[in-house]
């Protein structure tokens with residue numbers, strides 16, 4: 450049965466890279482988008498883009514990213530890993546103080562592969578949510594599952610806690626976490642940039658500063674083209690027929 454196993458693996462890999470979790474009980478993108486349960490991007494006429502940074506905070510790179518964002522008057526959303534926030538709370542505090550959005554990316558960067566215990570999913574979400582609220586004074590409203598792996602259970606549990614699942618524009622997956630080269634990250638974002646994009650980057654990539662270096666080129670060029678870089682919440686407020694309920698900002 451070897452070839453079948455390999456074929457299945459290849460299929461899973463394909464599904465995973467295309468943003469679909471290869472597990473039972475998932476529906477189409479259209480299904481989740483129309484219900485406002487998962488957001489990949491926000492169609493709009495305005496020139497707004499949301500830069501998102503996952504896996505931090507990181508004392509070597511996050512502060513450099515914050516400096517760059519300040520220089521170009523850009524706002525961003527940080528999908529923070531709870532246990533790293535505990536180690537570097539002052540960086541999370543700075544993110545919030547400087548007008549960025551802080552969001553939930555689980556406590557231990559756990560992958561939801563469809564075999565997780567419910568109590569583990571709950572604690573990954575809750576410990577992080579509580580920690581971020583305590584540090585930043587903002588109650589996070591967005592949840593991004595590590596690797597982009599989701600299923601009905603994860604979506605429902607996020608929703609019960611007041612979160613909407615945020616993924617990213619498929620044409621804006623920079624793959625900066627594999628350190629593909631500064632030029633590649635820059636080209637990915639600039640070649641594909643369009644209104645309402647959600648760009649996926651990482652402020653914590655072990656041993657790499659490519660994201661920071663790429664931003665040194667991306668930020669001035671997007672500004673030159675007339676884009677304004679905003680938080681996910683700001684992006685949502687400008688969406689046409691946006692099904693996500695925003696509620697009051699915390």
Ligand SMILES: [Zn+2]
Pocket residue numbers: 503504554558595596
């Ligand atoms: Zn991640």
